Amino acid sequence: MDMKIKAPYDLDVSCSKCSLLNKCMPAGLNSTELTRIDSLVSQRIRVKRGSDLQRFNNGQQSLNIIRTGYFKTVLSTNDGRDQVLGFHMSGDSIGLAGELSELHSCRVTALEDSTVCIVPFAHVEAIANSVNGLHSHIRHLFSLEINRENSVMLFLGSMNSQERVATFLLKLSSSHEERGFSPIDLNLKMSRYDIASYLGLKHETVSRTLARFIKSKLINLNLRELKIINLVALNSLAVDKNN
Amino acid sequence: MDMKIKAPYDLDVSCSKCSLLNKCMPAGLNSTELTRIDSLVSQRIRVKRGSDLQRFNNGQQSLNIIRTGYFKTVLSTNDGRDQVLGFHMSGDSIGLAGELSELHSCRVTALEDSTVCIVPFAHVEAIANSVNGLHSHIRHLFSLEINRENSVMLFLGSMNSQERVATFLLKLSSSHEERGFSPIDLNLKMSRYDIASYLGLKHETVSRTLARFIKSKLINLNLRELKIINLVALNSLAVDKNN
């Protein structure tokens, strides 16, 4: 493998020095707690674009946190139907429903070359009593995921195509902004098919809706380079700004 | 209040003697662990039909487990739109996304007179080290919820009305069966409007789809009394039997 040659990111980073620390771990840790935190990650792995994150590392349940890159989670049915459940980027936890996922075959696929930190829950429990708020932070991560899915159900259940696409773009914009990227210039990592599946639409409909947005001068779009021109108008198309 | 007069169910039950024990708590507890378990529930409360479960008991985060009764969870948007996220019955945990729900205003409404056990997470953490598998059980509860929502996204995102209603009935049937009720004779606790919102349809469409099922001799229906006549055929309409 080309692990040493091409390595675009250093995998030998400790949590206490990681820029994502405040997103992964509880806030306000003291120095003693910080050193304990460094024992949480059992390994950091690379996932190439197009390949799936392999969970169930030697049978132990673990939290997977994206260090760099971009993923989609996909639920596949017996009869070959796929449903994209979400898109995830740096700092996001993925596979929280992993325990049962062998039945449901929920895949986690990298949309670009990525790196992931593996935190076995056994490690969490080992230090939880000496790190203030660690347990409640883990619960918070689960909570975030459930809330995220709730808002997906909202647009799947009750929005028209225009509202869905507008909502999607706005969410993308704010998650980019949260990570210090431009909320205006978005580089879409996912295909129109992925977006369509996520939004419960067909890819032609996504394409047409984006075309309408271009015509109305809400966005500019060149393949996967998207620029939001009129954020206010886009916001007024999306139904609920808090979800 | 009529707490003492009408009380249909005894609220003074300890977990160790509760019939839902195996659903709420990890399996295979020894007698020492069982006695510890009894300290978990801080209170058991009644919720009248039509009223909402009040969470955030004096600010502490807690797990809410349905002892008896029936609930729906509903996400309300700023602009007055409602989305039913799920239906829940005895043994189910609700409000796992509670931490953030003040923002998202996710209501938990009783569809019949119900009772709920409140388990503060602080109590869980206090005894977790002396009860084998308690932490991983709590994670399992969150996992179950995420998996449940995943399968909702599946039908919201990729099924037609017939598949949605068939899937809904089958899920209802199996959750009744799990609890020792007839999987054939179902007493619907929710309105057509609730079902429609849950399935991402309009209530007229639900009504019509059920009418089609009656005509095809898949079910019998009288208001909210539903009898499944042809489970096999219903199964073949539902897309994915495992989700």
Add this chain to the structure above:
DNA sequence: CGTGGTTTTGATCATAATCAACGTCTGTGG
């Protein structure tokens, strides 16, 4: 009783799906 919410059914309409064709990228292998 009677009022308001629920459920059903009918007629019509609108939206997004489907079918189809074509253009365009991208990554691979020669």
Add this chain to the structure above:
DNA sequence: CCACAGACGTTGATTATGATCAAAACCACG
């Protein structure tokens, strides 16, 4: 480095599905 195959993306024409509008019957509860 180019050619090519296959995936991706766009646009048009038509259709189908479920939404919408409307009305009536029914039940439930005060």
